[in-house]
Amino acid sequence: xxxxxxxxxxxxxxxxxxxxxxxxxxxxxxxxxxxxxxxxxxxxxxxxxxxxxxxxxxxxxxxxxxxxxxxxxxxxxxxxxxxxxxxxxxxxxxxxxxxxxxxxxxxxxxxxxxxxxxxxxxxxxxxxxxxxxxxxxxxxxxxxxxxxxxxxxxxxxxxxxxxxxxxxxxxxxxxxxxxxxxxxxxxxxxxxxxxxxxxxxxxxxxxxxxxxxxxxxxxxxxxxxxxxxxxxxxxxxxxxxxxxxxxxxxxxxxxxxxxxxxxxxxxxxxxxxxxxxxxxxxxxxxxxxxxxxxxxxxxxxxxxxxxxxxxxxxxxxxxxxxxxxxxxxxxxxxxxxxxxxxxxxxxxxxxxxxxxxxxxxxxxxxxxxxxxxxxxxxxxxxxxxxxxxxxxxxxxxxxxxxxxxxxxxxxxxxxxxxxxxxxxxxxxxxxxxxxxxxxxxxxxxxxxxxxxxxxxxxxxxxxxxxxxxxxxxxxxxxxxxxxxxxxxxxxxxxxxxxxxxxxxxxxxxxxxxxxxxxxxxxxxxxxxxxxxxxxxxxxxxxx
Ligand code: VG1
Ligand code: CO
Numbered sequence: 001x002x003x004x005x006x007x008x009x010x011x012x013x014x015x016x017x018x019x020x021x022x023x024x025x026x027x028x029x030x031x032x033x034x035x036x037x038x039x040x041x042x043x044x045x046x047x048x049x050x051x052x053x054x055x056x057x058x059x060x061x062x063x064x065x066x067x068x069x070x071x072x073x074x075x076x077x078x079x080x081x082x083x084x085x086x087x088x089x090x091x092x093x094x095x096x097x098x099x100x101x102x103x104x105x106x107x108x109x110x111x112x113x114x115x116x117x118x119x120x121x122x123x124x125x126x127x128x129x130x131x132x133x134x135x136x137x138x139x140x141x142x143x144x145x146x147x148x149x150x151x152x153x154x155x156x157x158x159x160x161x162x163x164x165x166x167x168x169x170x171x172x173x174x175x176x177x178x179x180x181x182x183x184x185x186x187x188x189x190x191x192x193x194x195x196x197x198x199x200x201x202x203x204x205x206x207x208x209x210x211x212x213x214x215x216x217x218x219x220x221x222x223x224x225x226x227x228x229x230x231x232x233x234x235x236x237x238x239x240x241x242x243x244x245x246x247x248x249x250x251x252x253x254x255x256x257x258x259x260x261x262x263x264x265x266x267x268x269x270x271x272x273x274x275x276x277x278x279x280x281x282x283x284x285x286x287x288x289x290x291x292x293x294x295x296x297x298x299x300x301x302x303x304x305x306x307x308x309x310x311x312x313x314x315x316x317x318x319x320x321x322x323x324x325x326x327x328x329x330x331x332x333x334x335x336x337x338x339x340x341x342x343x344x345x346x347x348x349x350x351x352x353x354x355x356x357x358x359x360x361x362x363x364x365x366x367x368x369x370x371x372x373x374x375x376x377x378x379x380x381x382x383x384x385x386x387x388x389x390x391x392x393x394x395x396x397x398x399x400x401x402x403x404x405x406x407x408x409x410x411x412x413x414x415x416x417x418x419x420x421x422x423x424x425x426x427x428x429x430x431x432x433x434x435x436x437x438x439x440x441x442x443x444x445x446x447x448x449x450x451x452x453x454x455x456x457x458x459x460x461x462x463x464x465x466x467x468x469x470x471x472x473x474x475x476x477x478x479x480x481x482x483x484x485x486x487x488x489x490x491x492x493x494x495x496x497x498x499x500x501x502x503x504x505x506x507x508x509x510x511x512x513x514x515x516x517x518x519x520x521x522x523x524x525x526x527x528x529x530x531x532x533x534x535x536x537x538x539x540x541x542x543x
Contacts, residue, residue, distance in 0.1 A: 003076045003172075005152050008032040014040065014147035016140040018345040018487035020126025022112045025062050028123045032153070038070055038108070039153035040146040041127045042077045044139065047105045050080030054099045054128075056090025056181060057110025058216040058279040060117035061243040063088050066110050066125070068160045075174035076154035079105075082174065085181035087164050089241070091216045091280030093369070093377035094185040096132035100373065101184055106130055111216075111279035114251035115490065118244030122490050133350035133374025137466060140347075182223045189224055189380065192310030192372055193387045201390035202231050207270035210382065211260035212239045214246040217276040220379055229386075237263075250277050252284035252366055252378070254291060255541045265289050272389065272396060276378035281346075282366040283381040287396025293513070293543070295325035295412050298362030300403050301384050302331040305360065307391040308384060310372065317358040319349050322455050322470055323482045323498040324364040325410040334407070343457045343469035344484065350374050351461035364414060364498065364543075401509060408504040411516045415539035416486075417495040417530075425485055425493035428533045432471050432483055435527065439473065444523045447475040455482075473527070478502050481524045495534070497524050514542070 014021055014037050021037055028034050047053070053074055057063040067088040074082050083098060084090075090098065092109055099107045112124035127135045127143065135143070156172050169176045202208070208231055212218035218239035225231045237259065238246065249256040252275035264273040264286045273286035285292040292300075302318050305311040319340035320328050332339035340358060342348035346369070349361040353371040362368045367376035368384075385396075392399060436452040443449075451474045456467040470484040479501040486494035499517045503509065514521070524530070531537065 003154055003156055005154055006032070006035070007152050008036055008150065010148050010150045011036055012148060015144045016126070019113060019134060020109070020111070020124050022115060022122055022124035022488055022490050024490055025117075025119055025121055025123045028062060028066070034066055034069055034125070035073065035153045035155070036150055037125060037147055038073050040143045040150055041108070042073070043146050043150070044143045045106060045127070047079065049078040051105035052081040052083065052102065053079050054083045054090070054095055054102075054104050054107030056085030056095050057088055058091065058113070059087070059089050059241040059243065060112065060123065060245070060278065061119055061121060062123050063110050063243070066123070067163065069155070070108060071161060071171055071176060072155040072158055073153065075172035076156045079174055081177065083177050083179050084163060086166055086178050089181045089216060089219070091181070091185070091220060093281055093373050093375045093380065094181055094220070096128060096373035096375040097185050097188050098179070099128060099130065100132040104130065109279070112490075113279045113488065114249070114277040114282060115488065116245065116249050117278065118247070121244065128374070131350055131354055131374050133353075134345070134347040136347050136350060136464070138464060182220050185220060186224050186228065188372060189383055190228070192380070193308050193383045194390065195229060197390040198383070198386045199230050201386065202229055206272070206389070208235055208272040208274070208386070209260060209263050209270045210236045211252070211257050211273070211275035212236055213248055213250040213252065213257065213275060213277070214238045214240060214242040215250040215276065215278045215280065216241055217280040217379060220280060221276070224379060224383070245278065252277050252282050253541060253543055257284055260286070272386070274382040274385070276382075277366070280378050281369075281376040283368060283378040284366055285381065285385055285396070287400075290397040290400070292396065292400060293325075293412050294362065294366045294368065295320075295327050295364045295410065296400060296403070297381065297385075298324065298360065298368050299327035299331045299407070300399060301368060301381070301388070302328055302335070302360050303403060304388045304392070308387045311359065311370070315359040316356055317352070319352050319358045319361045321345070321348070321363040322472070323414070323484060323496070324362060325412040325500050327407065327410040328362060330407045340460070343455065343466050345487070346376055348457065348459070348466070351459055355461050357460070364412070404509045405506045408502055409509050411501045411503050411511075411513050413499050413513045413517050414543040415497040415499070415521070416541040417534060417536050418489070418540040419491060420493045420495055420534050420536075422493045424533050425495050428495065428528050428530070429471065429483060429485060431533070432528055445519050447477070447479060447520065447523060450474045450476045479520060481520060483524075483528065499524060
């Protein structure tokens with residue numbers, strides 16, 4: 001099998017966003033598009049000859065084809081071995097676990113996460129480094145720079161490989177090892193949580209429902225929740241991964257995970273509900289007729305961490321993305337550990353975890369995780385909650401209310417406006433920024449502006465600076481509004497408005513978040529001239 005060098009012309013739009021490069025499937029299918037980006041990765045990382053790579057994806061449409069192409073390119077580029085998930089499948093956290101366990105040079109994850117899939121849906125590709133985490137900005141920027149100058153890529157001509165059975169094969173000089181995508185991950189979970197206690201809980205009449213949304217977590221959830229922990233068969237719904245996620249939007253929130261939400265808010269609702277996204281790194285936690293806000297979930301996990309064997313020794317620190325509520329900060333303060341505030345996206349947590357500064361990390365966007373891997377981890381969060389529930393013997397809702405009673409409640413909501421014209425969204429952000437000098441000191445109803453800024457972050461470990469990470473308007477009483485444009489969409493722009501207010505009074509903790517935040521919502525809409533500029537009356541998704 002000879003190595004071919006294929007001439008190509010560079011693309012100008014291969015700039016990775018919040019989490020890798022995401023485009024329509026049709027874009028990735030166009031001539032040389034995937035190949036160029038993969039070659040840009042290989043050129044940038046310059047792995048020594050013979051290095052090992054991990055490869056897998058969330059099973060979405062085009063996953064199988066892309067895996068075959070990348071294998072042929074990996075051998076032509078001198079890799080010695082690729083660990084590929086059976087059928088081309090690896091959830092994002094499982095890929096991170098495999099990179100770490102086998103000390104590989106890095107890994108390529110094929111996923112557009114929570115974005116819809118199918119022939120007209122989205123596809124994505126992401127490079128993770130040897131620590132198992134998403135490549136930091138300096139690497140993604142270098143990949144982008146390389147993609148703009150590339151004139152050729154390398155691959156071998158060979159028949160497609162059979163990847164549906166475990167085994168070891170050769171492709172050119174390279175070894176391809178097809179691995180069980182679940183085994184290593186499940187073993188890691190067993191080492192962190194009290195499986196015996198969870199098994200006892202599930203054997204004692206406690207009922208759960210896990211919505212896998214026809215995405216990658218189905219096989220993981222079945223193995224761990226049903227087979228290893230003894231939840232009755234059928235506890236995992238929509239557990240068969242499908243290339244188009246059954247036509248759904250694999251985003252575990254109250255809007256898109258509606259099937260699970262109907263079960264959890266219906267008659268005879270189970271005690272615990274959870275869902276995960278396309279690539280298995282997000283989680284939504286529900287009690288019976290009760291939604292746990294992801295920012296609260298992070299704080300509650302931090303406060304109860306010692307109940308899980310893997311965390312009994314204590315937490316080094318916690319980190320949250322800037323738009324995530326400060327609920328975790330309050331827990332950190334009480335525990336006497338540091339709390340870091342990073343830009344949105346898991347790639348900013350990696351250095352803190354590698355340096356041993358933090359154990360738990362979280363994002364308001366249904367992302368929670370710890371230093372057991374370097375990605376957020378959906379099923380891990382579900383198991384953490386089950387571990388807490390098993391040890392405390394209280395309903396989900398009661399755990400949340402008791403937490404608020406102890407720490408106060410950071411009332412929180414995110415309003416997403418999806419599919420806006422990019423020009424309108426950019427103009428809205430510019431309009432907000434233009435008011436920044438005049439706003440401090442101004443009063444709006446019961447709120448007085450304390451500060452405004454465009455969030456920037458200096459990494460405390462390597463000193464790298466990231467600017468333009470979201471517009472913040474902070475008020476004197478600690479409430480705040482944050483505006484950000486999404487970096488994961490593939491069509492137009494998505495505006496995210498994050499709203500947060502602190503409520504110390506337990507008598508008011510039962511209030512609906514939208515009501516409690518109503519005044520802030522109005523201020524946000526007015527300051528941004530939202531309706532005028534976008535024509536929208538209502539958000540697409542409210543969390
Ligand atoms: C969104 C979330 C962010 C998350 C990212 C990737 O990014 O807000 O918190 O890290 O998705 O998650 P954005 O730029 O659209 O706001 V996933 O599950 O797509 O890997
Ligand atoms: Co995801």
